[in-house]
Amino acid sequence: MDEREKLRKFRELDDAFAEALRELEKPNPKLDIPTGPPVRSLAELEAEEQQQRQQVFEQRLKSLMNEYAQPRESVTVLLRTLQTLGRIA
Structure with missing residues (x-):
């Protein structure tokens, strides 16, 4: 051109x-x-995605706790240990 x-x-x-x-x-x-639906900010979308990921994580964790008969306190200690070691954020 x-x-x-x-x-x-x-x-x-x-x-x-x-x-x-x-x-x-x-x-x-x-x-x-036409104006269409209201535009949502990127921050709102990211916050919503983060919330959904957290809900999925919590559901999976509860399922595993039930499957392996682990009390909440044991899992809490395990998660804190993993955080301290830098294995999870």
């Missing part, structure tokens, strides 16, 4: 963007612009 073609496409895009902005500034715009 040569420079003239790139410049022409840029101008078309710039004109379309300017027209859209003018339409938005009108008091009673005739355009029906």
